[in-house]
Amino acid sequence: MLxxxxxxxxxxxxxxxxxxxxxxxxxxxxxxQTRTGRPLTGPEDTRYGGVVYKILKSQAAETVWPExxxxxx
Numbered sequence: 001m002l003x004x005x006x007x008x009x010x011x012x013x014x015x016x017x018x019x020x021x022x023x024x025x026x027x028x029x030x031x032x033q034t035r036t037g038r039p040l041t042g043p044e045d046t047r048y049g050g051v052v053y054k055i056l057k058s059q060a061a062e063t064v065w066p067e068x069x070x071x072x073x
Contacts, residue, residue: 003047003071005055008011015065016040019051028052 005019014031018024027040028048036042037052050071058066 001047001050001073003051003069004068005051005066005071007065010065017051017055019047030055031070 002021003019004021004024005017006024008016008018008027010016012034014029014034016029020026020029026042026044026048028037028051029040030037030052034054035056037048037055039048042048050073055066058069
């Protein structure tokens with residue numbers, strides 16, 4: 001599985017990402033306080049779950065929300 005993601009917007013309470021491969025044709029939203037995500041487009045599938053996990057892991061390690069990234073598994 002190969003999925004790219006890019007931060008689309010960020011507010012004080014949430015962060016939105018576009019993701020997919022080869023096109024970033026899906027979006028998800030993460031609540032910063034609860035650290036939970038939800039898809040804005042498409043189902044909660046393996047790609048969605050993997051991207052949310054990778055974003056949250058990166059944010060915890062770097063203490064900032066990542067601008068871009070890739071999930072390869």
